[in-house]
Amino acid sequence: MQSFRTELENLDNPVVEKDIIDLAARIEKFNNGDIDPDKFRSLRLARGVYGQRQPGNQMVRIKIPYGKMSVKQLRRIADISTEYGGGNLHATTRQDIQIHYVSLDRTPELWAKLEQDDITLREACGNTVRNVTASPVAGIDPNEPFDVSPYAHAVFEYFLRNPVCQEMGRKFKISFSSSDKDTGISFIHDIGFIPKVKTEGGKEIRGFKVMIGGGLGAQPAPAVKAYDFLEEDQIIPFTEALLRVFDRYGERKRRVKARFKFLLADIGLEEVMRLVKEEWNALSTKSYKIDTSAVAGPVLPTTIGFSDKALINPEQFELWKETNVHPQKQEGYYYVEVKVPNGDISSQKAHKFADIISKYAADDVRVTVNQGYVLRYVKEDSLKSLFTELDDLNLANPGFDSTADIIACAGTDTCNLGISNSTRVALELEGVIEREYPELIKNNDIKIKISGCPNSCGHHAIASIGFHGSSLRNKATKKVLPAVQVLLGGGLDKDGDGFIAEKVIKVPSKKAPDVLRVLFNDYDENAEEGEYYATYFKRQGKDYFYQLLKFLADTENVTDSDYIDWGKDEQFKVETEVGECAGVIIDLFSTLMFEAEEKAQWAKQAHELGNYADSIYHAYSVFINGAKALLVDKGVTVNTQAGIMKSFDEEFEGDFESVVGSSFTDFVLRIKQNEPSKEWAEKFIEDADQFLGKVKEVQEQETETV
Incomplete structure (x- = not known):
């Protein structure tokens, strides 16, 4: 497994390097039996490594923010699938790409190679903010008020490795639509953004209609409207505040009820928005200007490609053109939708597909929520040649996103x-x-x-x-x-x-x-x-x-x-195991204390780097994990972070007065009353250290009494 260190030499991002080294170290500890299996599962899931139905095999989920890939990235993923997996690229309904049949021990090396082309696994699974999705025609949609791609990119970057959303009760999903047609299906997301423009004083102002609390699963629920219009610089602060609310008040014990939609149904929209407002003071930024130039413009082929193969089936071409080809808002260009049965394309075919893209389209392919691909900036003169070459790969089937595209x-x-x-x-x-x-x-x-x-x-x-x-x-x-x-x-x-x-x-x-x-x-x-x-x-x-x-x-x-089930030969029987996609809940004192001590270290490191908001949130997690450890050790059932604080006050009243005063809840929730600063972060970290020391002292006393 140490061969992954060679691949790290080609990276210039110390944060990513540390992440990969940490995964490798945890895998080694797991293999040696030195780490709790449930804790390890939680860690690897947050790094895109998911246990498969087949024992000993992992599915690796690759995060493709808003589905945008370069040709080079597509080739890299195809090579990775050949070298480490089953030689297949599976496109998902979250615009990710999954590789199956991967050995756990090889995942650090696989990840390091992906990062060489700026591709991450981080937070593709687990109780995190999942891949931020967006309309695959963002930037070229004739109906869009503006391109949402830079906004989706900014949200992805801001919340990647953000301490607010690393260990929530469940996953959290965010989408961006390109127009009122809701091409990003905002109504099934925890937060869905739909672009809007209004004019004030002759000036055009960008913003978003905001939908919250949607979700699918076994108990689907449609999102509700939080804002008719939220200005563009407010979408990241609002998202962070809402994530804080979900993290603090969301269910953590009953996995089936741990999505944000259930919290919204429980306390109502008005209370959710009140809690969001309460969190605002603690945000590191109250206004976040989106850099609309962060997403590079289209890189077009230097010459128009033509196929030397004859068009064998003109009728099929015309049907394909009718169902899979559409004019862009950029005059003279078309986008082409590529239908992929079950979202599966072999590594070998992916390389040939990449050759075709380079020849006829922009260096910007988008994975779609219906498990296909969109090619952009294709000239009309190239359509027949493009069809012919796609048809050779069985990728020119008509009826993209139609009844026939299941x-x-x-x-x-x-x-x-x-x-x-x-x-x-x-x-x-x-x-x-x-x-x-x-x-x-x-x-x-x-x-x-x-x-x-x-x-x-x-x-x-x-x-x-x-x-x-x-x-x-x-x-x-x-x-x-x-x-x-x-x-x-x-x-x-x-x-x-x-x-x-x-x-x-x-x-x-x-x-x-x-x-x-x-x-x-x-x-x-x-x-x-x-x-x-x-x-x-x-x-x-x-x-x-x-x-x-x-x-x-x-x-x-x-x-x-x-x-007998489809594709099988033997008598059917139900064979399911506990799913991993939403993570797990750990209720062991030693594990919780390990997490609390780890968060204390992270708080100090973030403080030294000047990331005061991050350091404060890590310190907050020290309080929560330490309190939960004692409650669990005493046999007290706790469901939410807010519930942990309340139960701790009830069970340990007086024991911690010297550290937290009369109310643990009030002491911890100072996090909402103070703006992040160097001095406040320093004080909060110091308080968390003292609290953790007292937790150990009380637990030792309880053990001696028993």
Whole structure:
């Protein structure tokens, strides 16, 4: 594993180097049995290393902020997948790229090589701010008021390694749409930004409509509006304040309730915004000017490329051009959408794809939320040649983001949480559409999305027609069948309003193609002219569709093949393990004290570097972890940081009076009452050190008493 140090010599970022060295050291400790497995899991997840369904293998999630990659970065990722993984690049619904079948011991070296081309794994998984997503047509969208790419980039950079969001109760997701059409699907995000422009005194002012509290998972919820217009310099301070609120008051014990959407539902929008205002004083910056030049402009090919291959299928080219090619706001240029089944492209194909991009498009490829790619700044004269070369790679399939372009998560192929196969179902359903309903290749209203479990990594909860993996028991035989839960009526309408799909019925997985046939035929026969599918679903009602599909749920007439999942040969059985994507919760005294002491060191290091806001937040974490350690040691259940403070006052009243006074809660929450300064940071760190010393003293006394 030490070979990774050679790769570090090519880096010039000491923070990144330290991060990679730290991961390698923790892997060595884990292998030697010197570190708690749950603590180690939490650490590696925050560095993009996720346990696979196959024992001994890791999935490495590569963070691609707002989906933007250079050709050089694409090549680097392809090389990494060949050398360290299974030779495949899997695009996700968060505009990440995942590599599977990686050895844990090789992840530091892999990470070091990625960082040589400014690619990170940091906070791609775990209880962190996940990849910041954005509309893949940001900067070229004819409907956009301005390019949101620099804003997404600024948010990504500001919160990467930020102490406020390293160990939250759960993950936190942020998106940027390019226009009111909500192309970044803000309504399913913890924070969604939609660009707006207003004019005051003849001056144009940029800002954002802000949506908060959206989320999918097993209990999806749409976001609510926090601001009609928040000026551009306020989006980062607002995000930091909201993250502080989530970190302090969000659930930490019951994992299923630990997302921000549940906190919002619990205390309401008005109280959330009041708490945000309370946090404002402690922010390191009250106004953060976005550098709109931080994202480089397009680098175009020096010469217009042409293919020497003849256009064999003119009709297919015209269909592709109709469905996958669109004019940019920049006159004379087009963007081209590349449909990728299941988001999977081999390393070898990725290199050839990179050759094509270099020849015909800007050095700026965007991964999309529907697991494809967008090429930008293509000249009209190049379209036939581009199509011909993409077609050679089977990457010129028409119908990008249409009914025939089905999203599917990895499911039981690699994920611990997968219940039934999602990728193979997607391919089967695409086949039904291509063979029996080819006209739907031009339909951009009905979206089909599939997940292997209820957690909605495949976005089934916002699908017009959604499926998630499940199981059914045949009451007569007592045998279990692979099944899919059918959901209907989700998605976006023409005005950008979002809808959550409703669960309708559960059917055997092998009946999924028949579900499509019934639904398509019904819609064709009964929908009104121009009626959107979500509108049609609402008009007919959930029970109408339940009755329509009920016969397919009947398990009395199933055949032997129905007991075998798609792509498998053996009898189906449910095989799931505890998922890792949201991290874990550690409740061991020694582990919590280790974390508290570690945070105390980080607080001092940040103070020495002049990062006073960071040092203060690290010191705050010392108080929280130290208090939680004593409470856990005493058998007290604690759910939130606010709850920790309250319970600590109740359980240890008087024991800590010499250090914190009469109220531990008031003592700690001074963090909200003081602006970050050198003197205040120094004082808060000193107080945290004294508190930690007292925690050790009290715990020793408790142990002696026992």
